[in-house]
Amino acid sequence: MSYQDIRSTFKLISGGLSETIDDSPKEFVSASITDTRLMGVVSMCVHWRLPENSHLTDLHQFFYFDAEESGFETYRSVLGNGGPSEVQEINDIEDYLMGGLGGKRVILTEREVRYMLQSYVDLNLRSGLSLPEDKDEYEFMLSPRVRLTDSEEYVLMCKQCPGLDSPYQVINYFLMRCVGKDFGAAKFLTKGYVRTNLFPNHKGATLLRNVIEDSPDAVSGSNTDYHVTDDDKDFGTFNTFKSYMCESLIEYSGKFFLLITQITLDHLKIVKYEKISEFQVSAAEASMMTSRPEFITVTDLVPSAPEFDRHTTKLTSKSMVTDYENGQLFMIFQPHNDHVKNATYLLNDDVLGVYYLLEDNQLILASYNLSDIRRMELDLAESSMAPYIVPVSKYEFKDPVLFDFINSSFDDFEDFVATITKPPAE
Known part of the structure; x- marks a missing residue:
C-alpha cells in the first residue's frame, strides 16, 4: 500500500450542532479557501455570527471539495461563543482538513462562498454522489442561487490557484488535471484553443510520475495549432514558444499506462498539447519507475511514556492519522507543493514523512530523504516525548519497505528487517 492509498481513505467525522442553528439569522463574518485547486481539491472555511443567539453566537463551517471524484466530500462545524475549547477544536479541524493540502489560504466574499458550495452540491447531484x-x-447557503459573471468566475478561479512561476509547474499541473478528466481546471492553464482530452479511452486517472525534457522540435503537429497574431509580432512575443516532451505514468482501476506527449508553452501558458504514444505497463514496471530510497529510524517508548497522539510533536499536529491492525500511522505533509516544480514529478513527494506507532510502543520514523528524516528526529527530540525515547536503529533502504512491514504479520520492525535481509538458503 502506498502513501496515496492512505490518502484515499481520508474521511472526517461529520459535525453536529444545536438544533437552534436552523432558524437563527446569520451574518457573514469571513471566509477563506486553499489555493490548491490545481491539485484537484480545495478546503473552505466560513465564519458566521448569530446575532440573536444569547450564548451560541458564532458558527464556523469547514468544507472539503474534490473536483475529480468525490465532489462535496466532507463537512465539519463548530458552534459556540469563542471559548478556548472551541478555538482548539477549530484549529484541530483546520489542521486536519487543510494541513495536508500544502497551500495557502485566500480570502473569499460571501457571494463566492455561496457559489462554491452551490457548484459542488450541483456536482454531487449530477454525479449521483x-x-x-x-x-x-x-x-441556508443554497438559496438564493448565485450566478457569477465570466470575469467573477475567473477571479474566483485565480483565488483557488497558486502563483505560477515555472514551466515545469505549469506542465505538471496541466497533466494532472487532464489525466484526472478535470478539463475545466486544465483550460485555466491554456492560451487559445487547446484540445485537452487527448486520451478519451482512459478513465479518470492519477498522475503517479511525470518526466519532462526539452523537446528538440519547435511548434509542430496537428492536434492543436497556435497561430502567431499581429499582436504577437508587434510586441515581439512570437519567439517565446518552447516545447517539452513528457513521459507520464498514470494509474486507474489497478492498471498502469505510460503516456508520451509534447507540450508547447508561450511564456507560462500552454498553447499546444500533442499525443505521441501510449502503452500499458505492468505493476512491477510502474513500481520500478516510482521507487526511491527510504530512510527509517526505529525507537522504543519506555512503559511510562505518555500517549503518543497528534498533539505530541509540532509535525504530528498537522498529520493525517490512519489506524492499522497493529498500529497507528501519522502521515505528515510538506507545507507547500513545490514538488510540482520539479522536472521529475512524483506523486508522493509532498509527503515529508510518517510516524508509525505499534501497539507494543515501538515508534518508527520514515521519510524518502535524509534531510526530512533528520527533521523528524529533531521534531521528536524537541517534543515532550523526548525523555521517554530509546533509540534502537537506523536504516537506509534502496526501495520503500515501511508499508510492506505495516501490511505484514510482523509486529516488530527489527524482526521484519532480519527476515527480508536474510540470504536465501543454498
Missing part, C-alpha cells in the same frame, strides 16, 4: 451529513446546517 450523496451529500455530507448535517445538510440542515449548510442548506
